[in-house]
Amino acid sequence: MTKPAAARASAVDIDRAIAAAADLLSRVDDVTLLAHVRPDADALGSALALGRALMRRGARVVVSFGEPDAPPETLRPLDLHGLVVPASQVPAAPPVLVTCDVSEPARLGRLVDRLGTAGTTIMLDHHATNPGFGDLQILDPCAEATVLLVHRLLGVMGEPVDPDMARCLYAGLVTDTRNFRDAGPAAHRLAAELIEAGADPHALVTPIMDTHPFPWLAVLADLLRAAELDPAAAQGLGMVHTVIPAGYVARFRQEEVDGVVDTLRTAAEAEVAAVVKQVGPARWTVSLRARGRVDVAVAAAALGGGGHPRAAGVTLDGTAGEVVAALRAVL
Numbered sequence: 610m611t612k613p614a615a616a617r618a619s620a621v622d623i624d625r626a627i628a629a630a631a632d633l634l635s636r637v638d639d640v641t642l643l644a645h646v647r648p649d650a651d652a653l654g655s656a657l658a659l660g661r662a663l664m665r666r667g668a669r670v671v672v673s674f675g676e677p678d679a680p681p682e683t684l685r686p687l688d689l690h691g692l693v694v695p696a697s698q699v700p701a702a703p704p705v706l707v708t709c710d711v712s713e714p715a716r717l718g719r720l721v722d723r724l725g726t727a728g729t730t731i732m733l734d735h736h737a738t739n740p741g742f743g744d745l746q747i748l749d750p751c752a753e754a755t756v757l758l759v760h761r762l763l764g765v766m767g768e769p770v771d772p773d774m775a776r777c778l779y780a781g782l783v784t785d786t787r788n789f790r791d792a793g794p795a796a797h798r799l800a801a802e803l804i805e806a807g808a809d810p811h812a813l814v815t816p817i818m819d820t821h822p823f824p825w826l827a828v829l830a831d832l833l834r835a836a837e838l839d840p841a842a843a844q845g846l847g848m849v850h851t852v853i854p855a856g857y858v859a860r861f862r863q864e865e866v867d868g869v870v871d872t873l874r875t876a877a878e879a880e881v882a883a884v885v886k887q888v889g890p891a892r893w894t895v896s897l898r899a900r901g902r903v904d905v906a907v908a909a910a911a912l913g914g915g916g917h918p919r920a921a922g923v924t925l926d927g928t929a930g931e932v933v934a935a936l937r938a939v940l
Contacts, residue, residue: 626747627758630731631765633705633745634659639669641703642692643723645716646675647863650817652710653684653693654781655733655755659707660692661777662768673699675718681863683817687777702726708743710755710781712736712915733758738906738915750917753796754785760799772807779808780817787871788818791919817864825865828857832869838878843903843940846880849873850936852929855887867896874898881905881940885932888924893932897921908939 634640642660644652652674660670672692679685680693696719706727711734714721724730724742732743735758737750752758756778763770770778782800786792789800804810832851842848851873858866866886874882882898897905898920905921912935914923925932 623747623749626745627762627765630733630745630747631762633729633731634663634707634762635666635766637663637668637705639703640705640707641671641673641700641723641727642707642709643699643711643717643720644672644674644709645711646718647677647867648674648680648684649710649781649867650684650687650784651754651756651781653680654687654777654779655709655759656707657687657692658756658770658774658777659709659733659759659762661690661771661774662763662766664690664692665768671699671703673720675720683820683862683864684780686816687780689773696720699723702728704728705731707731707733709733709759710735712739714742733762736906736915737917738910738921753792754781756781756785757796757799770803770806775803775806775808776813779803779810780813783810783814784817788814818868821865821868822861825861828861829865829869829872832857833872836873836876838876839937840878842937843879843881846902847876847878848881848883848937848940849876849879850883850885850933852933853884853886855889858886858888870896870898874900883933883936885929887929891928892924892926893929894924895922895932895936897923897936903940905940908936911939912936 640663642656644656656672660672664670670692671694673694673696675696678695730743731745733747735749735752735755739748747758836851838849840847870882870884880900880903884896886894888894899905904918906916906918909916909921909923912923916922
């Protein structure tokens with residue numbers, strides 16, 4: 610089986626790709642930046658920070674994603690310059706296309722065709738399961754978040770980080786490192802630099818990670834009460850899972866639904882936590898988390914998904930029971 614591009618890339622390759630991307634972006638006047646579907650803070654923060662820098666240089670900038678039509682509510686304050694547009698307004702053949710935190714082409718959703726119509730494509734990502742795509746590939750699985758790669762790119766371009774960009778970069782950094790629990794020295798150094806540049810950690814993190822509507826608390830209690838622990842799963846290391854029905858997925862924000870796995874993963878008896886979310890009559894998106902002894906990116910990739918060793922995901926069809934059985938099999 611062919612190794613993912615991330616496994617083949619060297620530090621020299623990444624430096625060369627960043628230099629080439631910086632040279633190109635320093636000369637263009639029309640850039641489209643795409644995050645993955647249902648963007649998180651790393652994807653949207655990366656696109657907005659880079660987009661802000663390009664806008665300052667006089668370029669026409671569009672930021673978007675395949676679905677939904679608007680960013681998650683808690684991330685909308687990051688778009689202070691109105692760069693985000695619905696997918697329907699993305700140019701059909703962008704001169705330059707930059708993908709941010711997109712682990713594979715399919716994660717572009719209905720905008721995946723732009724990879725074929727764009728004049729030049731640049732990929733910025735840190736997922737180890739990324740197969741490699743785009744004319745310029747900036748792919749570093751050692752980076753804890755894509756915003757770290759964007760920051761490196763901005764440095765090579767000679768673009769200073771202003772307060773608006775700092776907020777975008779910090780939001781992606783703090784969320785993708787789980788409040789810096791998975792952060793290395795470079796991430797901590799960048800956090801300090803971003804705070805000095807104008808990012809306010811409390812003001813940024815509280816609405817994104819620590820604020821929910823009161824009715825959600827009762828629903829969360831129900832979901833946790835329905836959770837099941839299988840001590841024999843994951844090679845005997847244990848798996849805990851719960852299922853979120855379509856009604857709850859539709860009723861509450863992405864922020865609430867996607868955050869369930871972070872509570873579930875605290876179960877001491879389970880190496881792996883899985884949240885199975887119903888997004889169609891027989892379609893489910895699965896969020897996987899691991900403590901470190903099981904590589905859930907490998908498990909997700911075996912089912913057609915991907916991600917990181919401790920955080921991955923996949924979309925599957927069938928019943929909830931069939932999805933859980935498939936997870937047990939690959940784990």
